[in-house]
Amino acid sequence: MIFKELDPFQSDDKFARSGRAAEEKMAFYLKRFFGNDPDILVLNGIRIEADGDAAQIDHLVIHSHGLSIVESKSVHGKIQIKDDGQWIRWFGANQSKGMASPITQARLQERFFRDVLGKASKNEAFFSKFPIDLYVAISDDGIIIWPQSGPVSGVCKADQVADKIIESNQEKSAKKGLELTLDNRKKIAAFLKAINKPLTKTAPEPEVVEPQIAQAINPFPEPVADTATVHTCKHCGGKNLEIRYSYSYFFYCNDCERNTAIKAACPTCGGAAKLRKQKKEFFAECEKDAYSGLFFVNP
Incomplete structure (x- = not known):
């Protein structure tokens, strides 16, 4: 189920347009795989601000056993991943340029989202262990040069991402790991969609939410004290x-x-x-x- 489409986009920068094309292609693949699945929620283009910081996630998939963050990368030539973790773009046979590691970017986004969801739900202990998978989706016409140690976990071509998400979810299900109810999946998705703040000027104004995210929307019900437990003084039996x-x-x-x-x-x-x-x-x-x-x- 597509819970959120990509926000409107307009730019004269060719690199920005190229990046957008990669996001649209990834959104297409996710829609083809999950568009008719009511149990899996897809949010495309989520940007969140909190505590003076911000994080942009190209695609977020919420399923029964956690979240999947997908970082789309536009690659028209070759991209090389070295054994020390460096990423290099190749232009032709002899020209190359270093680039920021998309894996590191995705990890930073993961930490940011864990913090936001933990504070919003007032359940930071839960979200600190919440399963979040990271994927870097290389555009279809890109070529990946793997390090000598072999393929890097989570890095794949865009058309392979959905299969990997399904496989990961099935593995977690077989291990009887943490399971999110559909109701809570929808609450998380609705919360993130409500606080989305796109940068593009052509996008519609986002819904107004309070600056303190934890007080604005709570994706889970407020914790309620156990009224069946009455705490009393062991000396006088008083309840004061x-x-x-x-x-x-x-x-x-x-x-x-x-x-x-x-x-x-x-x-x-x-x-x-x-x-x-x-x-x-x-x-x-x-x-x-x-x-x-x-x-x-x-x-």
Whole structure:
């Protein structure tokens, strides 16, 4: 399913037009493979600004077991990847020019998106381990000169990307890894589309969202405290508690003025959970299961 098309584009720069052509070709391949699949969401041309920084992703595919970031590269001659990670463009037989590594660019975009999604959902532990695959799509008429060590993972011709995404998703499914519900896939896609800020002047004005992304749109439901759990003072049984800190977090009873140890557990694995403070809210988090839930709110 194509959730977002490429934004309108207009430029007199031949290199910009060439890059756009590569993006349009990649968008065509993704539409051909996933356009009629309601379980896979494709967003073309996503640019996000946050905390004075910005990241542009050519194509983003959201599927049941994570995200796939696709960086399109327009190559009309040869492109060489050296064993030390350098990328070189070749013009004819003797002329060459170094270029920034698209793999490094994709990794930086990945980190940026993890941070944005983690803050927006108030579940940074989850998105820190969220599966994100990176692909560099070389245009159809380009020739890849591989390093002596062999092909580089994630780098391929544009028409091979969709097959690799399908293969990766199937492998994760077989391993019974993290699975995103369709509802959450749509929430992530809608959130990213809403905060998209294209640079092109011919594009329509983006939807207005609050500067603080974490407060503007939450792709997942707000965490709700477990109302079934009633925290009480172990000394007087009172409920007039607040969490304080001295070497570790503990409950302080405002009635009898005594302390009660806190034992937070992960509901998934049953192991000990760590507390994270955010203003008056305290979240119980388990790194192993990428769990984060509201544990207590101070009065």
